[in-house]
Amino acid sequence: MDTQANSPSTTPTMLTGAEILWATLVGEGVTDVFGYPGGAILPAYDALRKFPIRHILVRHEQGAAHMADGYARASGKVGVAIATSGPGATNLVTGIATAMLDSIPMLCITGNVSSKVLGTDAFQEVDITGVTLPVTKHNALVTRAEDIAPALRLAIQIARSGRPGPVLVDITKDAQQATALFDFEAAKPKPYRPHPMLKVEIHGLAQAAELIRSAKKPIILAGHGIQQSGAMEQVRTLAERAQIPVAMTLLGIGGFPASHPLNLGMMGMHGEAWVNHAIQEADLILACGMRFDDRVIGTPSTYAPNAKKIHIEIDPAEINKNIKVDVALVGDLKEVLEQLLPQISSHHAGQRNSSTWIKTIEASKGQSAVRDIKNLPDSGHLYAAHVMHDLWRITGGNAIVSTDVGQHQMWEAQYFHHETPRSLITSGGLGTMGFALPSAIGAKVACPKKEVWVIAGDGGFQMTAAELATIKQENLKINIAIINNGYLGMVRQWQEFFYDRNYESTPLISPDFVKLADAHGIAGRAVKTRSELEAAVNEARAHNGPFLLNFLVEQEDSVYPMIPAGRALHEMIRRPGHNPIVETSNDL
Amino acid sequence: MLHTFVAYVEDKPGVLTRVASLFRRLNINIISVTVGCSERDGISRMTLVCEASAEAGHRIRASLYKLDNIIEVDDIAGAPAVTRELALIKVAATKQTRSAIFELAEVFRARIVDLTAESLMIEMTGVESKVEGLVQVLEDSDFQILEISRSGKMTMRRGHHTSRVLKAMRPTAEEPEEAEAAAEAE
Structure with missing residues (x-):
């Protein structure tokens, strides 16, 4: 990312602020931006053609933010979104908050009215640095051309350092129009200062190692930090060497291979029963790059009552926030594990006889554990779980999947088995409906050679469906699976469980999605039965261009198991006995 | 309990808002805040008093440090001052x-x-x-x-605890230029 191949970034030159903006991005290695032009950012757009940057024109600025986010999640690079002042800037806000809650490195650039009229309620003026203050890692208002390069370089440094996050730089129109000396090197920010409260003490490491050695029922909680830190190998080594089973958070999925014998699956509100039971029974929890989110712990007072807890985390503000821990190792996960691993030997795993613990977990899976969805007789119904499972099977699990928010998101997490990092792109913290389609566009731009699938519900898809036009205009090979049950499914499920089946405002009349795709020049097909599924998915994959599949699934299906909000982790609503997706042996 | 923080912050527009906004976000009421010049150019000193649970002190300090404009945060908590x-x-x-x-x-x-x-x-x-x-x-x-x-409270630790000494006492390494500046001043 520290390339400065292009001439404007090496020799100091007089440039306009607009040119400085792009030259700085080029110097920082940015190759793609997602945006929407408008009055206050027009000088920047006017200068764009002089620079080797691909601009993807979106249909709504929320889409631009989610695309930059998906780009960052898929590639690990900083995603860049650009918008004009006022409504253009405020439309970014949902996308910025989404990135903030999931710690995604993102740079948002907004134009603003001329500095001479700032604060006068000028046309399309909004105090966007004020608006985004609580949902950005940092933001800045720039009113002079000479400040643009330093502000952007600092923003990129902040976005990707430590615990990553979104940064917004608001640049006034006159700053874009003015001329200044551009010196890329001189604009370099001061060296990044790590959070002063990071500390991994020798005795903390020793304590952690001793806890791991003496634990009889240890469990690793694998969070998003594994992929953020690039600690996949270290976590795997730790799990294998000490024979510790691994439970995944939603955003942790992909950080540890699904097929690994030690991978238990997803924990939390819709985690499988054996995962949550194992956490409740564990005598040691080793939390790696996760933040004990309320969707993961149920209630703090009843959470893993017998377990000592080790928390490896890069953000000191997360320590003891929701769950009090016994040992905190505050630092970059990869670095901490590299210090810890020499103190862990496989010898002790043998002594502990961890196979007893793992066998106990295996046994607790019982009948509900193993799913043989593939060989289930076709009952004429199409279940979302079938769709997820078959998508996984047919794609060989090699696709990048962007999911939206709701039932399908949980089914995907349960039935699509992710083997590799950055292959599941989903809004975990903020739970932003409308995220899947634009974030998939970002992922596809970042990884053009990868197979990319959107999996969205009929509700969430309509929130950002306008981005179909972006897919067409950019000619992106993205496959779209709409899990269409005619309801806002997860809300309906809550109404079913907790509100006496009062389905208020959840039934959904939607457009014919295949026709909608057709109107955008995108091919599509509806799938109503299980027997059509495989051929349809293969058709979509083989089609030269984007393809939309409208899966008309069982309408009142629910996601199981489920921990009702505010209940303990073991107080799950289990799958009803009559649930046709019985789970037998062959498929895991 | 009552928490007292002394923070060194960049003397720039909007910094007070960022600090105040953090407390608002954490749903913690600020009892008093005083801001003024410090012994360092371009750096303001802030004394901030708030009521929060005993455990909240760590998270407040850690969260303050996450703000880019914050240079140093000292939790006075019971120290001679x-x-x-x-x-x-x-x-x-x-x-x-x-x-x-x-x-x-x-x-x-x-x-x-x-x-x-x-x-x-x-x-x-x-x-x-x-x-x-x-x-x-x-x-x-x-x-x-x-x-x-x-005015609200102003607090200073007793003894030879200048901000630079506090900084030097911290376990993590500092940027070289800061250390040099400190050395020159000694």
Whole structure:
């Protein structure tokens, strides 16, 4: 990312602020931006053609933010979104908050009215640095051309350092129009200062190692930090060497291979029963790059009552926030594990006889554990779980999947088995409906050679469906699976469980999605039965261009198991006995 | 419990908003905040007092450090420190009642800094309880308090704990230029 191949970034030159903006991005290695032009950012757009940057024109600025986010999640690079002042800037806000809650490195650039009229309620003026203050890692208002390069370089440094996050730089129109000396090197920010409260003490490491050695029922909680830190190998080594089973958070999925014998699956509100039971029974929890989110712990007072807890985390503000821990190792996960691993030997795993613990977990899976969805007789119904499972099977699990928010998101997490990092792109913290389609566009731009699938519900898809036009205009090979049950499914499920089946405002009349795709020049097909599924998915994959599949699934299906909000982790609503997706042996 | 933080922050527009916004986001009420120049150019010093649970201190300090404009945060929590507050108190006073107020002010080592036929103004510095004590006595003596302005607490650790010494005491390595600047100053 520290390339400065292009001439404007090496020799100091007089440039306009607009040119400085792009030259700085080029110097920082940015190759793609997602945006929407408008009055206050027009000088920047006017200068764009002089620079080797691909601009993807979106249909709504929320889409631009989610695309930059998906780009960052898929590639690990900083995603860049650009918008004009006022409504253009405020439309970014949902996308910025989404990135903030999931710690995604993102740079948002907004134009603003001329500095001479700032604060006068000028046309399309909004105090966007004020608006985004609580949902950005940092933001800045720039009113002079000479400040643009330093502000952007600092923003990129902040976005990707430590615990990553979104940064917004608001640049006034006159700053874009003015001329200044551009010196890329001189604009370099001061060296990044790590959070002063990071500390991994020798005795903390020793304590952690001793806890791991003496634990009889240890469990690793694998969070998003594994992929953020690039600690996949270290976590795997730790799990294998000490024979510790691994439970995944939603955003942790992909950080540890699904097929690994030690991978238990997803924990939390819709985690499988054996995962949550194992956490409740564990005598040691080793939390790696996760933040004990309320969707993961149920209630703090009843959470893993017998377990000592080790928390490896890069953000000191997360320590003891929701769950009090016994040992905190505050630092970059990869670095901490590299210090810890020499103190862990496989010898002790043998002594502990961890196979007893793992066998106990295996046994607790019982009948509900193993799913043989593939060989289930076709009952004429199409279940979302079938769709997820078959998508996984047919794609060989090699696709990048962007999911939206709701039932399908949980089914995907349960039935699509992710083997590799950055292959599941989903809004975990903020739970932003409308995220899947634009974030998939970002992922596809970042990884053009990868197979990319959107999996969205009929509700969430309509929130950002306008981005179909972006897919067409950019000619992106993205496959779209709409899990269409005619309801806002997860809300309906809550109404079913907790509100006496009062389905208020959840039934959904939607457009014919295949026709909608057709109107955008995108091919599509509806799938109503299980027997059509495989051929349809293969058709979509083989089609030269984007393809939309409208899966008309069982309408009142629910996601199981489920921990009702505010209940303990073991107080799950289990799958009803009559649930046709019985789970037998062959498929895991 | 009462938490007192001393923070060194960049002297730039919007920094106070960022700090205040953090406390708002954490749903913690700021009891007092004082901001002014420090011994370093371009760096302001802030004393911030808030009421929060005992465990919250760590998270507040850690969260403050996450703000880019914050350079140093010290959680005073029970450490030996000097704390002062400035108060201006305007009291209704006539020719007849004036001298009694003078006496009270004397006891509290406060000064009279303004005097008119109908009122006078008392200036005092001290710890919070001392200010409250004077206000209480004035009220109990049936003097009519017209206005009170209190600065909020300013706190400084006792002993040779300059901000640079505190910084040097921290386990993590510092940027070389900062260390050099500190060395030159010694």
